[in-house]
Amino acid sequence: MLSKDKTPQQSADDHRVSRRRFLKVSAGAAGAAVTGKAAADTLADVPPREPGDVLSGHSERSQYVHIERIPEAGPGKRNVDPIDAINSKTPLDKLVGTITPSDLHYERSHSGVPDLDPTKHRLLVHGMVRREIVLTMDDIRAMPSMSRIAFLECTGNGWENWKSAPDNVTVQNTHGLISMHEWTGVPLSFLIDLAGVDRASTWMLAEGADGAGVARSIPLTDEVISEAILAYGQNGEPLRPAHGFPLRLFLPGLEGNLNIKWLRRLKFGDRPFLTRWETARYTQLQADGKAIQFQLRQDVNSVITSPSGMMEIKPGYNRVTGLAWSGYGKITRVEISTDGAWTWKDASLNNPILPKAQTRFQMDWEWNGEPTKIVSRSTDEKGNVQPDRKSFIAKVGTNALFHYSAQQTWAIDAAGRVRNVLD
Amino acid sequence: MFSIRALIASGMICLCLFSTAHSRDFGRPATPEEIRLWDIDVRRDGSGLPAGSGTVAAGATVYENNCVACHGPNGQGGIKDRLVGGQGTLSSSSPVKTVGSYWPYTTTLFDYIRRAMPYPTPGSLSDDETYALVAYILNLNGIVPADAKLDRNNLPKIQMPNRDGFIPEPEFQVIRNSR
Numbered sequence: 333m334l335s336k337d338k339t340p341q342q343s344a345d346d347h348r349v350s351r352r353r354f355l356k357v358s359a360g361a362a363g364a365a366v367t368g369k370a371a372a373d374t375l376a377d378v379p380p381r382e383p384g385d386v387l388s389g390h391s392e393r394s395q396y397v398h399i400e401r402i403p404e405a406g407p408g409k410r411n412v413d414p415i416d417a418i419n420s421k422t423p424l425d426k427l428v429g430t431i432t433p434s435d436l437h438y439e440r441s442h443s444g445v446p447d448l449d450p451t452k453h454r455l456l457v458h459g460m461v462r463r464e465i466v467l468t469m470d471d472i473r474a475m476p477s478m479s480r481i482a483f484l485e486c487t488g489n490g491w492e493n494w495k496s497a498p499d500n501v502t503v504q505n506t507h508g509l510i511s512m513h514e515w516t517g518v519p520l521s522f523l524i525d526l527a528g529v530d531r532a533s534t535w536m537l538a539e540g541a542d543g544a545g546v547a548r549s550i551p552l553t554d555e556v557i558s559e560a561i562l563a564y565g566q567n568g569e570p571l572r573p574a575h576g577f578p579l580r581l582f583l584p585g586l587e588g589n590l591n592i593k594w595l596r597r598l599k600f601g602d603r604p605f606l607t608r609w610e611t612a613r614y615t616q617l618q619a620d621g622k623a624i625q626f627q628l629r630q631d632v633n634s635v636i637t638s639p640s641g642m643m644e645i646k647p648g649y650n651r652v653t654g655l656a657w658s659g660y661g662k663i664t665r666v667e668i669s670t671d672g673a674w675t676w677k678d679a680s681l682n683n684p685i686l687p688k689a690q691t692r693f694q695m696d697w698e699w700n701g702e703p704t705k706i707v708s709r710s711t712d713e714k715g716n717v718q719p720d721r722k723s724f725i726a727k728v729g730t731n732a733l734f735h736y737s738a739q740q741t742w743a744i745d746a747a748g749r750v751r752n753v754l755d
Numbered sequence: 756m757f758s759i760r761a762l763i764a765s766g767m768i769c770l771c772l773f774s775t776a777h778s779r780d781f782g783r784p785a786t787p788e789e790i791r792l793w794d795i796d797v798r799r800d801g802s803g804l805p806a807g808s809g810t811v812a813a814g815a816t817v818y819e820n821n822c823v824a825c826h827g828p829n830g831q832g833g834i835k836d837r838l839v840g841g842q843g844t845l846s847s848s849s850p851v852k853t854v855g856s857y858w859p860y861t862t863t864l865f866d867y868i869r870r871a872m873p874y875p876t877p878g879s880l881s882d883d884e885t886y887a888l889v890a891y892i893l894n895l896n897g898i899v900p901a902d903a904k905l906d907r908n909n910l911p912k913i914q915m916p917n918r919d920g921f922i923p924e925p926e927f928q929v930i931r932n933s934r
Contacts, residue, residue: 534930608867621846
């Protein structure tokens with residue numbers, strides 16, 4: 333069954349997916365659970381071919397595909413009027429693969445989406461530099477560029493489950509503040525050389541042109557200097573306004589709000605600037621009342637996207653699939669438990685497996701119809717293992733609000749209903 | 756008479772100038788005047804604070820005209836962030852994070868009001884009004900007295916109750932790079 337042009341790794345992945353076993357169970361009684369009314373089906377019922385619509389300038393989704401983000405407010409504040417929303421979540425349960433369509437990338441802003449004319453947009457670079465400069469978008473687009481596929485995750489992702497587990501939520505509600513694009517732009521290192529940044533500069537203030545002037549201090553570690561991008565492209569097109577048009581900062585692996593959208597100022601200094609967002613907002617309150625500051629990296633994480641919250645499954649063959657990611661690097665392993673975290677099996681990982689990128693995992697599962705719980709846990713190339721919820725909460729308490737990365741458990745009752753639970 | 760060495764040296768200088776000019780094709784120098792327009796951040800030591808001053812009493816008026824609709828009377832009970840109270844709640848099961856209970860620095864409060872507030876018209880308050888508003892909010896939290904008048908010299912010296920409430924993440928506490 334394996335074609336000759338596959339790499340050994342891809343062939344190994346196919347093997348672990350166990351196609352033969354899939355065909356075997358699909359052909360039996362259990363197959364009905366997967367294919368629905370397939371047994372009563374006849375090809376005679378399939379509508380005949382006919383000429384289709386004329387060509388157009390823009391490809392719309394099929395009328396049969398209903399897929400959109402959902403605007404929400406804070407934890408537990410769902411079904412809100414868009415004017416009261418502070419973020420809009422990606423439908424992870426309805427996406428396949430790992431790249432997020434541009435219009436479905438999660439959205440978070442602090443004072444709305446500004447309408448910026450790129451011919452009037454400017455980037456000011458100043459502070460501890462030899463040359464204080466003003467750049468136009470034409471300047472920036474003329475510079476050497478690079479592209480990188482990496483996830484972007486809001487530091488609030490997962491915040492529904494800090495204190496309790498609402499049982500009427502989907503994976504879009506619980507984990508929809510992560511997305512992945514191919515990002516294109518100018519390496520920050522190029523700009524650092526261009527402006528002649530002082531070697532003593534260790535922090536950079538990045539500021540947006542939005543109403544709030546969102547500003548964050550970025551540590552100039554070797555990792556940031558070598559990986560940060562001044563991005564103007566997402567998935568092959570200019571950034572969309574909700575994601576920072578015409579220019580944003582992109583910092584692979586670091587919390588979403590550092591990736592300043594509508595970027596208009598970079599100021600180099602030798603200490604953090606201590607803006608509101610890095611003191612009063614994106615700091616993690618621990619159980620003792622002290623808060624962790626500059627916890628910038630997104631931890632190793634994963635979630636099963638199917639079956640997931642509010643879905644229904646049938647006994648027999650089920651495919652378990654989901655996404656894993658880590659701000660430290662590549663995902664090396666995802667394990668799945670289908671018995672409430674008592675026993676674990678390795679899931680297969682779909683290629684490509686990129687550093688600081690969403691990685692698709694999957695596993696065959698035959699559900700025996702008994703109530704159970706399913707859960708995933710991921711490991712990254714630095715050896716970080718996604719913690720179970722009890723250990724996680726024991727360490728950080730329930731007040732941190734941000735950086736929730738505990739294992740996600742879905743309970744399945746005797747009727748096959750999948751629901752969000754703490755563990 | 757030019758020596759060969761001088762000719763070579765001058766040629767090298769020309770080459771250097773050429774390659775430098777090439778890299779300088781991107782952008783133009785920023786003038787000090789335009790940098791001042793955008794250089795709005797205020798640091799913990801007070802650098803970046805403008806001239807001017809404001810009193811608690813003046814701040815009450817500024818608040819009434821610009822802030823009360825979202826933040827409620829006396830900084831509580833509004834539809835947006837609560838600004839007052841919450842001290843002593845940070846280790847409870849329902850922590851209340853306000854300027855008084857959570858914000859560590861007065862300089863950050865000045866910076867944030869000046870850059871982001873009032874929400875519909877950010878940047879519309881004068882520097883005097885911003886100082887006054889900071890004074891009023893701090894007074895509501897019991898941090899400065901009712902007759903306080905703040906300016907660039909005394910504002911950074913005010914100690915906030917939660918100034919020691921933050922623990923730097925070890926990875927980013929001391930930043931080094933190999934540049």
